[in-house]
Amino acid sequence: MDLPDRDLYTSPFKSLVFTNDPPPDLEAKRVEEFLHNHLRELSKQDEEIARVSALLNQLTNKRRHLQQYITAHQGILSPIRTFPPEILTEIFMQTLDDAYDVFDTKRGPWALGHVCRRWKDASRSSPALWASLSIENLHLQPQLRHANLPAILEDVLTLTSNQELSITYSLQSVIISDTKHSSKNHRLQTLWCNQRADSWDILQLLFDILVADYRRPGGVWLHWSPLISPLAFQHT
Incomplete structure (x- = not known):
């Protein structure tokens, strides 16, 4: 009780x-x-x-x-399911930063492909979505040391089709360490450590590594940090 x-x-x-x-x-x-x-x-x-x-x-x-x-x-009744791919792509374009980290596959346009197959198809069929890429922070991402960076870069360049490219990078983040580019990497490290090296030599070598096999009518814009003015390379 x-x-x-x-x-x-x-x-x-x-x-x-x-x-x-x-x-x-x-x-x-x-x-x-x-x-x-x-x-x-x-x-x-x-x-x-x-x-x-x-x-x-x-x-x-x-x-x-x-x-x-x-x-x-x-979610079955969500209006976004009825959007045509071109509308989805336009929405995607408005949500992304000016340049995305090309090797961070958890963010930028990569992240869109993790939502569902429809979003993945829409994002990967839009060259403009992938055309403004950055490799400025690669030296701050040690977890990528064992990633197949050339394959990732090649995939992105394929997705951009003939779209004009805008590549933003810093000398600290130069990559590509496979056999094909090993000699260029060694030369690049030598140039970077040599304070008397001609900046144009370094720039030319970077250009060779990044876009040697990707000729496109739209051209390629290279934004070299800390240079203020971008440099344009037009294939003719």
Whole structure:
């Protein structure tokens, strides 16, 4: 049976509760019996709290799963599913930065392809979406050390088709370390370490590495940090 509401002012031991007087032996035994009953009630309440908490967790999980189930089916009616690919592409163009990190496959236009097959097809069929690329931060991404960077770059250049390219980079981020370009890499490192090296030699070597096999009517813009003015190369 539940005990009555507790109020220190109605306690049968009020005179002892509000003082530091020692209880007589008989009174001490009564207090021990009194506490035993209340501790037993406290234990019952702890058990009830645990039961209700477990029930609450169960209901919370059921609600979360139901919400996920509903949300997944609500997506079927999403208006964006009815957008034609050209509208999707235009939306994609408006959401991206001016230049994306070409080797960061979790961001930029790469991320669009992780949403669904339709978005992936739409993004990969839009050359303009891939044409403004950056390799400025490669030296800050040690996790890419073992990635097949030439293959990634080749994939992007293929996706850009004949679109005009805009490539932004810094000398710290020069890449391509496969056999095909190993000798150029060695020469580039030598030029970069030589303070007397002609900047145009370095620029020409970078250009050879990045776009040697990709001739396109639109041309290629190379933005060399920290140069202010971009340089344009037009294939004729």
